[in-house]
Amino acid sequence: MTSAPGRPAARWSGPLREGPAGGWRDGDPVGGRRWVHLPAPLELESGEALPGVRIAYQTWGRPNARRDNAVLVLHALTGDSHVAGPAGPGHPEPGWWDGLVGPGLALDTDRFLVVAPNILGGCQGSTGPSSTAPDRRPWGSRFPHITLRDTVRAEAAVADALGVERWAAVVGGSMGGMRALEWALTLPDRVDRALVLACPVAATAWQIAWTSPQLHAVRADPDWSGGDYHLTGRAPVDGLGVARRIAHVTYRGPGELDTRFGRRPQDGEEPGRGGRFAVESYLDHQAWKLARRFDAASYVVLTEAMNGHDVGRGRGGVERALKDMPERTIVAGVDTDHLYPLARQEEIARHLPVPGRARVISSPHGHDGFLLAVDRVGELVRELLGDLR
Numbered sequence: 078m079t080s081a082p083g084r085p086a087a088r089w090s091g092p093l094r095e096g097p098a099g100g101w102r103d104g105d106p107v108g109g110r111r112w113v114h115l116p117a118p119l120e121l122e123s124g125e126a127l128p129g130v131r132i133a134y135q136t137w138g139r140p141n142a143r144r145d146n147a148v149l150v151l152h153a154l155t156g157d158s159h160v161a162g163p164a165g166p167g168h169p170e171p172g173w174w175d176g177l178v179g180p181g182l183a184l185d186t187d188r189f190l191v192v193a194p195n196i197l198g199g200c201q202g203s204t205g206p207s208s209t210a211p212d213r214r215p216w217g218s219r220f221p222h223i224t225l226r227d228t229v230r231a232e233a234a235v236a237d238a239l240g241v242e243r244w245a246a247v248v249g250g251s252m253g254g255m256r257a258l259e260w261a262l263t264l265p266d267r268v269d270r271a272l273v274l275a276c277p278v279a280a281t282a283w284q285i286a287w288t289s290p291q292l293h294a295v296r297a298d299p300d301w302s303g304g305d306y307h308l309t310g311r312a313p314v315d316g317l318g319v320a321r322r323i324a325h326v327t328y329r330g331p332g333e334l335d336t337r338f339g340r341r342p343q344d345g346e347e348p349g350r351g352g353r354f355a356v357e358s359y360l361d362h363q364a365w366k367l368a369r370r371f372d373a374a375s376y377v378v379l380t381e382a383m384n385g386h387d388v389g390r391g392r393g394g395v396e397r398a399l400k401d402m403p404e405r406t407i408v409a410g411v412d413t414d415h416l417y418p419l420a421r422q423e424e425i426a427r428h429l430p431v432p433g434r435a436r437v438i439s440s441p442h443g444h445d446g447f448l449l450a451v452d453r454v455g456e457l458v459r460e461l462l463g464d465l466r
């Protein structure tokens with residue numbers, strides 16, 4: 078085992094403990110996390126049924142009398158329900174779109190009820206491979222293959238619990254953007270508008286190719302134990318760390334890394350003589366940071382769900398499918414994104430019911446620009462929702 082600086086202990090601390098259940102209650106803390114339990118096993122696209130599903134979610138703002146002011150925000154691969162707000166119990170970091178949600182902000186909590194679930198298959202409160210199965214053991218390798226459409230059907234229970242028949246909008250980037258597309262196409266009566274950021278209409282060979290060494294890295298870790306490591310006291314943190322290093326390079330811009338790090342050695346280290354370049358140290362930091370907060374089996378399940386992303390499946394192809402998107406759909410991408418390049422968003426925009434061009438998020442940060450260029454994302458949200466009262 079490597080003893081690289083920052084490497085976490087080889088175990089993962091497990092899913093969050095249960096909190097309050099149910100839908101909207103006056104007086105609940107803003108941003109507080111709640112859980113919805115599905116009343117029946119979830120019928121998966123594969124034909125299997127998944128029993129005992131619960132979905133964790135957070136809310137900000139209040140529902141109006143007609144309950145038509147709810148906006149669903151969908152997180153990316155390693156995100157969670159904590160879109161906004163300070164770090165606190167269960168949330169070691171501030172919200173990942175802090176600055177977008179609050180009074181007077183683009184997702185104005187004086188006007189909207191903002192709702193963010195943790196995805197099915199994840200590890201931040203919703204049912205995933207690290208959760209307990211009905212036999213009281215972790216699901217582990219028995220957790221079924223899920224699709225992004227399955228995640229949408231599971232989240233319908235959150236809308237039901239909140240009394241929301243139709244989202245005023247669904248908003249998401251990367252995997253969240255894929256899921257925004259799937260929400261609008263799987264449950265079209267329940268989505269009025271959509272903001273789709275930094276994602277493709279279907280996973281491409283290029284995108285799947287980048288995930289292949291990541292999946293191999295996790296599964297090659299001896300602590301993976303075929304996916305059944307949750308009770309062993311060890312977790313495949315080295316494999317997950319390698320996966321994150323590979324993924325993180327795809328998430329950032331080459332110009333950005335050159336500018337930030339250049340050929341600089343990490344302080345006090347000598348590259349080539351056992352030491353690292355600063356950029357290598359940066360990737361090590363990203364690796365261990367994720368390994369501390371994310372379950373490797375969730376990473377595998379969700380990566381495979383993204384690889385299966387194809388809005389055209391069973392819908393007569395992607396062009397036919399996109400014709401059923403809401404008329405009020407905005408698509409945007411990051412100009413330096415080499416993982417999900419702007420051409421992929423142009424492809425979506427071209428085939429919408431009201432065809433147009435993709436909006437551009439100008440950012441040096443590559444794919445992660447959709448997380449970091451909060452002001453620009455705020456402009457797009459205002460463009461989508463500005464006329465709603």
Ligand SMILES: CC(=O)SCCNC(=O)CCNC(=O)[C@H](O)C(C)(C)COP(=O)(O)OP(=O)(O)OC[C@H]1O[C@@H](n2cnc3c(N)ncnc32)[C@H](O)[C@@H]1OP(=O)(O)O
Pocket residue numbers: 152153155156157168169170173343355356358359360362363366370445448449
């Ligand atoms: C629950 C949570 O922890 S977050 C959950 C929600 N997260 C998400 O939804 C998305 C996942 N998050 C991400 O992808 C990323 O965190 C992003 C994109 C939001 C972060 O992007 P940025 O703000 O640009 O961070 P950046 O890539 O510059 O990394 C900064 C980190 O690298 C560290 N760093 C910078 N240079 C070096 C170096 N040479 N060696 C080691 N570490 C370095 C910084 O100290 C900083 O550490 P910290 O994050 O622990 O404070």
Ligand SMILES: N[C@@H](CCO)C(=O)O
Pocket residue numbers: 153154155156250251252328445
């Ligand atoms: N940095 C993002 C990229 C995936 O879109 C994440 O980890 O979720």
